[in-house]
Amino acid sequence: MIFGCLLNLIFLLLAAKKVLIVYAHQSSGSFNAAAKDAAVEVLTTQGYTVDISDLYAMNFKATATAEDIKGDVKEAEHFRYSKETRLAWEDGRLSEDITKEQTKLTEADLIIFQFPMYWFSVPGILKGWIDRVLTSGFAFTQEKLYSLGIFKDKKAMLSFTTGSPESMFSPTGINGDMNVTLWPLQNGILHYCGFQVLAPQIFWAPSSASPEARTSMLEGWRTRLQGLLEEKPLSFIPLDGFDEKGFQLKPHVHEEHASKEFGLTVGVHLGKPIPPNCMMKAGS
Amino acid sequence: MIFGCLLNLIFLLLAAKKVLIVYAHQSSGSFNAAAKDAAVEVLTTQGYTVDISDLYAMNFKATATAEDIKGDVKEAEHFRYSKETRLAWEDGRLSEDITKEQTKLTEADLIIFQFPMYWFSVPGILKGWIDRVLTSGFAFTQEKLYSLGIFKDKKAMLSFTTGSPESMFSPTGINGDMNVTLWPLQNGILHYCGFQVLAPQIFWAPSSASPEARTSMLEGWRTRLQGLLEEKPLSFIPLDGFDEKGFQLKPHVHEEHASKEFGLTVGVHLGKPIPPNCMMKAGS
Numbered sequence: 001m002i003f004g005c006l007l008n009l010i011f012l013l014l015a016a017k018k019v020l021i022v023y024a025h026q027s028s029g030s031f032n033a034a035a036k037d038a039a040v041e042v043l044t045t046q047g048y049t050v051d052i053s054d055l056y057a058m059n060f061k062a063t064a065t066a067e068d069i070k071g072d073v074k075e076a077e078h079f080r081y082s083k084e085t086r087l088a089w090e091d092g093r094l095s096e097d098i099t100k101e102q103t104k105l106t107e108a109d110l111i112i113f114q115f116p117m118y119w120f121s122v123p124g125i126l127k128g129w130i131d132r133v134l135t136s137g138f139a140f141t142q143e144k145l146y147s148l149g150i151f152k153d154k155k156a157m158l159s160f161t162t163g164s165p166e167s168m169f170s171p172t173g174i175n176g177d178m179n180v181t182l183w184p185l186q187n188g189i190l191h192y193c194g195f196q197v198l199a200p201q202i203f204w205a206p207s208s209a210s211p212e213a214r215t216s217m218l219e220g221w222r223t224r225l226q227g228l229l230e231e232k233p234l235s236f237i238p239l240d241g242f243d244e245k246g247f248q249l250k251p252h253v254h255e256e257h258a259s260k261e262f263g264l265t266v267g268v269h270l271g272k273p274i275p276p277n278c279m280m281k282a283g284s
Numbered sequence: 285m286i287f288g289c290l291l292n293l294i295f296l297l298l299a300a301k302k303v304l305i306v307y308a309h310q311s312s313g314s315f316n317a318a319a320k321d322a323a324v325e326v327l328t329t330q331g332y333t334v335d336i337s338d339l340y341a342m343n344f345k346a347t348a349t350a351e352d353i354k355g356d357v358k359e360a361e362h363f364r365y366s367k368e369t370r371l372a373w374e375d376g377r378l379s380e381d382i383t384k385e386q387t388k389l390t391e392a393d394l395i396i397f398q399f400p401m402y403w404f405s406v407p408g409i410l411k412g413w414i415d416r417v418l419t420s421g422f423a424f425t426q427e428k429l430y431s432l433g434i435f436k437d438k439k440a441m442l443s444f445t446t447g448s449p450e451s452m453f454s455p456t457g458i459n460g461d462m463n464v465t466l467w468p469l470q471n472g473i474l475h476y477c478g479f480q481v482l483a484p485q486i487f488w489a490p491s492s493a494s495p496e497a498r499t500s501m502l503e504g505w506r507t508r509l510q511g512l513l514e515e516k517p518l519s520f521i522p523l524d525g526f527d528e529k530g531f532q533l534k535p536h537v538h539e540e541h542a543s544k545e546f547g548l549t550v551g552v553h554l555g556k557p558i559p560p561n562c563m564m565k566a567g568s
Binding site for chain 2: 077081119
C-alpha cells in the first residue's frame with residue numbers, strides 16, 4: 001500500500017509540468033517579487049513544479065565573454081562569441097552557470113520572464129541571460145528556428161511592470177504602441193527559438209498606483225495563472241510561409257493576404273496597418 | 285609668434301567637437317573593431333576629439349544594483365533602482381564608473397554606439413551601460429524628455445552589425461521590418477533623452493560577406509563619417525504635439541494627419557501603415 005502510494009507520488013512528480021521563472025528584480029519587497037511569489041504559489045498549488053532563476057540573487061553574469069568557455073577558444077585573435085559558444089556547447093565546454101540554466105530551460109514546459117521594463121526592454125542582467133543561455137546549437141540552428149524552432153513544444157511569456165501608464169503606450173501615446181516595443185522581444189527572442197509565446201502580463205505603472213490597485217493587479221494575475229498553461233499562444237507566421245533561401249514571404253501567402261486590411265504581424269506588415277494588439281492578445 | 289600659435293592650438297582643442305564611441309565587442313580583430321577604428325581615424329583627422337568607452341576592456345558592470353550607490357540606500361527593504369539612483373545622482377553618490385561615463389557623455393557632442401546586434405537589440409553589456417549611465421535626473425526628468433530632453437543639443441546614433449542579411453529584415457522578411465526593431469532603441473532610449481538621432485549605420489551580415497564586400501562596407505562608413513556631424517537627424521514628433529497630462533497626441537495633430545497615407549512614426553502609427561524607413565533614413 002505504502003509502496004503503491006510512493007510509486008504514485010514518484011509518477012506524479014515525474015509527470016508534473018515544470019515552470020521556470022527567470023526573475024530580475026533586486027528587492028524582495030518589490031511588486032515584481034510579489035508577482036513572482038504569486039506565480040510560485042498558484043502554480044505549485046495546481047501541481048506544477050516551479051523553478052526560479054533569481055538573477056540578482058545569483059549575481060548572474062550579464063556579459064558575453066571568453067570566460068563563458070572552458071579551456072581555450074578556437075580563434076583568440078578573432079574571437080566571435082556566437083561561433084565559439086556554439087563549438088563549446090557541442091563539446092560540453094560551456095561554463096557551469098550557463099549549463100545550469102540550459103538544463104533548467106530544457107526541463108521546463110513554460111518559462112516566465114518576470115522583470116521591470118528598463119528602457120523599453122529587459123534589464124541588462126536579463127539581456128545577459130538571454131545572450132548567454134540561448135546558445136547557437138542549443139536554442140536555434142539555421143534550420144530550426146521560428147515555428148520549427150528547438151523549443152516549439154515549450155511555452156514562454158513576458159510578465160513585466162512599466163514605469164508609464166498604458167495610455168502612453170497606445171498608438172497615439174508618446175511612447176508609441178506597446179505592440180511595436182514587444183515585437184523584437186517576443187518575435188526576435190522567444191518565437192525565434194520556437195517558443196509558443198503566451199500573451200504578456202503587463203502591470204501598468206504599479207509604482208504610481210494605489211495599494212488597492214496594486215492588489216487588484218495581483219489578483220488579476222492570480223486568476224490568469226490558474227489557466228495559464230492552457231492558454232492559446234500569440235499568432236506568428238509559420239516558417240513554411242517563407243521561402244527557404246532568402247526567408248522572404250512566399251508569393252502565394254502575400255497574394256492570399258493582399259485584400260486584407262492589416263499586415264500579418266507587427267514586423268511582417270506588408271506596408272499595411274499593424275494588426276491591432278497582435279503582440280498583446282491571442283487571436284488578435 | 286610661438287605664443288600665438290599655442291593660443292590658437294589651445295583654442296582649437298577647446299573648441300573641437302567631441303565624439304564618444306561606446307563600443308561593445310570582445311575582439312580587436314572584429315569587424316566592429318574595424319568600424320570603431322575607422323571612426324576614430326576619420327573623425328580625428330577632421331579635428332574632432334574622440335573618446336572611447338571600450339566596455340569589455342573596461343570590464344564594465346552590466347547589472348543595476350545597490351552597489352551603484354555610495355553609502356546607504358534610502359529604502360533597503362524596498363530598493364527601487366530608478367528612485368535610489370536619482371537620489372544618489374542628486375547627492376553625488378553614484379559609483380565612480382557611472383560618474384566617469386556621465387562626464388564623458390556630458391562633454392560629447394555626438395555619441396556613437398558601436399556593437400554587434402544580439403537578439404534584435406544591444407548586447408547585455410551595452411544594455412547595462414544604458415540602464416546604469418542614463419540615470420533619472422541626469423538623462424531625463426518627467427518634464428525634460430523626448431524633443432525637450434536633456435540631451436537635445438547632442439546627437440547620437442547606432443552603428444551595428446547584423447547576423448542576418450538585409451532581406452530578412454524587410455517588411456516581407458522573416459525577421460520583420462528593421463524599422464520596427466529599431467523603434468524601442470532609437471525612440472525609447474536615444475530620443476527619449478532628447479538626442480537628435482542620426483540614421484543608423486547598419487553593416488548587414490559582414491561575417492557572411494567576402495573580404496571585398498567587408499572592405500567596401502567600411503569604405504562606405506569612412507565616406508559617411510566625413511559629413512556625419514552635419515547630417516540631418518531622423519524625424520520624431522515634437523513633445524508639444526502631445527498633451528501634458530496623458531501624453532496623448534493632441535486632437536489637432538491627429539486631425540491634420542487624418543488624410544495622410546502613413547502614420548506619424550513607427551510607434552505613433554494611428555492605425556495607419558508605418559512610414560517606410562522612417563527609423564533608417566532622415567526625411568523619410
